[in-house]
Amino acid sequence: MEREPAPPLTGTALTARNLVKRFGDLTAVDDVSFQIRPGETYGLLGPNGAGKTTIISMVAGLFPPDSGSVDVTDIRMGPSSLGAKRHIGLVPQELAIYPDLTAEENLNFFGRLQGLRRKDLKSRVALVLDLLGLGERAREQTKKYSGGMKRRLNIGVGLLHRPLLLILDEPTVGVDPQSRNSILEAVAQLSTEGTAVLYTTHYMEEAERLCDRIAILDQGKVQAEGTRDELITLTGGVDRINLIGTGRMVAAAESLRTVPGVQQVSGGGLSGLTLTVTDGPALLASIITNAATAGMAVTSVELTRPDLESVFLHLTGKALRD
């Protein structure tokens, strides 16, 4: 028998409306709104102190917003809203596992808090241990784990009960690239299975790789929101293409200037040609064809695009990481 209602395929998994949270004089979260659909991964990207954890705490119902509201599916979230909490899985920024218990005991305990029962609990624990690659050391006290293993378990506890909405607060901090990779893969996998994911990070590479939509957060405010590409166009930024090769470079440069979307072509010596274009990936094929037709033998191509780092810089006038 299926324990949990089927996830809604349409509609929203999470709706946050005009969230405000103040700590004394500080407005930690200032009128933040966003929506997440099932199967969508939504990123909150911002530097230390931007308000990411505070937003997540309100989304998870740990404390109420000063104003604004959170709905999980169509259930209003709040500290005493058990109905809404049933659908979320929280992976806190700080490790939230008992070091004196084994991985299995940790999972069993939190699984029970989620309402999982004997058989279901047992199979879910086994599955999650396997997914995290912790099966072999499941009966070891977690204080003996490496940092990466603890992080993985920390995440595992959050997804044990198959939540509709998985909330991850900087889950990869202090994790080696290999563990990080397997964490990101696991999240991506859940997303394809229909889980809505709220993901905070101050690593722009993670946001770019994982998130369907991203909110750029600074000083409690959403500075911009959209897909990665949408955000990048905000900068009015252009892509740079570097062509290296031999042959008739000057003729090639002439020819490339006539390609629609190419704004500028410079160089021509040994360093090759540098083009500024509006949409690099789309133009790449015709640029190479044009250069070849004009008599240049292209040996190497390099496309440089503006990234979220430059978006953040553009929006706030400061770097994402201090």
Added chain:
Amino acid sequence: MSPVAAIAGLEVRRFLRDRSNIFFVFIFPLLLILLLGSQFGSSAASTRVAIAGGAGTTLEKALAEQLTSDRLQVYSGSPQAIREEISRGRTDVGLFISEQAAQAFDDGVQAHMEVLTASQASGQAALQKVRASVQIVSSRQSQLSALMKAGLTGDAARAALERSKEQVHAPTIDLVDTGDVSQEFRGLGQFDLGATQQLLLFIFLSSLTGAVALIQARRLGVVSRTLAAPLSARQAVSGLALGRFGIAVVQGIYILIGTALLFGVDWGNLWLTALVLAAFSAVAAAAAMVIGSLLDHDGAATGLGIGAGLVLAGLGGCMVPPEFFPEPLNTISSLTPHRWAYEALADIQRHDGTLADIMPSVGVLVALAVVLLAVGARILLRSLGRAL
């Protein structure tokens, strides 16, 4: 399993899992009871009296016989050895019989004996008993000499006295044994008193020092995960409270069973003992919640836990029996939960106390637990918010 039971079960499990607890929770209490029992237990149970000199005299024989029949432990030794034993607290009273005294006793005139007692309260109580025994011996001797003066032979006089003793049912013994304190500990086994005291001391001590777990849980960040799960904050706090209670009860039951099996301690009516234990454990659990919520530092909580645990136990009569407390201390003592539990347990153990007898003490404990729990739950709830 409900989330409340899951949280409570986890708390108890983590307590049992903690290796540093093995010694202080399971070995140390029994060790202490064993030590106390072999050190003071025998003297608390039966008073030790030493007789020096006068070996083989009528006086010596009469005294030894009477003291023994009054259930005192009697032995003889050299004056020097006895003085030393008394100064070390191993003997309560020393009686020194001079040749003149023995002779005077035989002659039926007043005999003077030197008496030496330990200076502590138990010595005074013992002296009281010895005095009563001596009084019986001397009144018998004066009766005897009166009968002989009236013309009876020694044997006839003795026989007459024997008969009168059988007919008149030794009222003197009940009459003279009036010391409240000595009366109080009558019939108590060697380890019984120490076991009661350490039971209460350790239930409270383990609970208070265990409060560190609440502080650690906040620091571990598991609080936010718990509160994000589908259970109310009230359930979370109830689970933590129940866990603290479970830990106190585990400690109590362990000492109860351990002392009964190892030292043959007789706890009296088990149901009533369990009731007192439950009420006292609730107070201990609530006190632990208060400490674990108010403090944020492990070291401070452990220090306060040990300090408060020992001071309350001392005031509550878990070190020196409260029966020996002088007045202002006696009143202060009744402000501790330990004292109320002690009185209730003493009632059950020594006087076959009934539910009605212990109800006042249990009532005070329950009231204290309710008040402390209400306060503890409230500040614990607030402390969880602090952890987010």
